[in-house]
Amino acid sequence: MIRWDEVGAKLDAAKARGQAVVLATHVNADGDGLGCEIALHHFLTARGHRVYVINNDPVPERYRFLRGSERILTYDGERSRNLILEAGLFFVLDNSSPARLARLLPDVKEAQAFKICIDHHATVDPFWDLNCVDEEASASGHLVYEMIQTLGGAITPEIAEAIYVSFVTDTGHFRFSKTTPEVHRIIADLMEMGSISAPRIYRALFEGIPTGLHKMIGYAVADTHFEQGGRFAYARITKRQLEECDGADEDTGDLVNMLLAVKGVEASALFRELPEGRIKVSLRSLGDVDIHKLAERLGGGGHKNASGILMPGSLEDAVRKVVEGMKDALPPT
Numbered sequence: 001m002i003r004w005d006e007v008g009a010k011l012d013a014a015k016a017r018g019q020a021v022v023l024a025t026h027v028n029a030d031g032d033g034l035g036c037e038i039a040l041h042h043f044l045t046a047r048g049h050r051v052y053v054i055n056n057d058p059v060p061e062r063y064r065f066l067r068g069s070e071r072i073l074t075y076d077g078e079r080s081r082n083l084i085l086e087a088g089l090f091f092v093l094d095n096s097s098p099a100r101l102a103r104l105l106p107d108v109k110e111a112q113a114f115k116i117c118i119d120h121h122a123t124v125d126p127f128w129d130l131n132c133v134d135e136e137a138s139a140s141g142h143l144v145y146e147m148i149q150t151l152g153g154a155i156t157p158e159i160a161e162a163i164y165v166s167f168v169t170d171t172g173h174f175r176f177s178k179t180t181p182e183v184h185r186i187i188a189d190l191m192e193m194g195s196i197s198a199p200r201i202y203r204a205l206f207e208g209i210p211t212g213l214h215k216m217i218g219y220a221v222a223d224t225h226f227e228q229g230g231r232f233a234y235a236r237i238t239k240r241q242l243e244e245c246d247g248a249d250e251d252t253g254d255l256v257n258m259l260l261a262v263k264g265v266e267a268s269a270l271f272r273e274l275p276e277g278r279i280k281v282s283l284r285s286l287g288d289v290d291i292h293k294l295a296e297r298l299g300g301g302g303h304k305n306a307s308g309i310l311m312p313g314s315l316e317d318a319v320r321k322v323v324e325g326m327k328d329a330l331p332p333t
Helices: 004-016 031-046 078-086 098-110 140-150 157-170 181-194 198-206 211-223 239-245 253-260 292-297 315-329
Strands: 021-025 051-055 072-074 089-093 114-119 130-133 225-227 232-237 267-273 279-285 306-311
Touching (some): 004 089, 004 140, 021 098, 051 078, 078 098, 114 140, 157 198, 211 253, 232 315
Parallel strands (some): 114 130
Antiparallel strands (some): 267 279, 279 306
16 A cells, blocks of 8 residues: 555645655656646645756656646756755655666765655665655556545646646557556546546647657668567667667657557567767567566566666667577567
């Protein structure tokens, strides 16, 4: 049982001391992490808290329609560091792994703030002072919704829209296995309370594809490889291609899902060679194919059917390790 009453008490204490609250999510923030941040920012601001949202990267273009996205700061060194060090509470959202805080991590380690993790990934890290984690939840936005409701907050149109985006992106538009009857009941509540326009949000998230992402799709399709009799598909995007596409900040979750949609494919991977020299690996799978264990073994994390890794070394080395590891992840036919 998640201790939302303890979260409420910590918030009240920070407010009484005049201390700010800082929110953050994982590097390369997606719709779930951003939706959680924006919803929680609106909720806490309405309660009279001083709130700052600090991320490693600018908000991707597709999410900038969310009201409150303009308040998200990109980590800029000293100013961001000071905000983190002076905060009374630090929330990390949709991310249990301290390493995925990237540039924020040294400041968060040094900060005296009480550190709370709200997440639905399987990994629970003792780094956090309080873990509010439920791996059965379909999205971290589900937990933020539960927190706001439990602490007596109002679901405003801005909050409803942000949490709706959390659900939409992490359930694959309600097609993944954790899309339960409860999820649909919450979505109905959000639409009633928030006057949500589902067509408008769909267009913002899934249409109007940026030119850079469109080019990356072309590179991924041209580079698709099949292993294990076509049961595992992967594609690579090199640093040169990423620079050509101006796609460093693009959310490529749809790309790896596209590989998974090929007939006969049970698991997929997208390898992206990042500008700083590491390799971002996005993993997806169907049904009982558990790729979370493989991700954890290689230094990443996530869910049974959706995980990610940031790997050091060369692109070729990352591909070799994942292809080899996938032999154990895919059960014999």
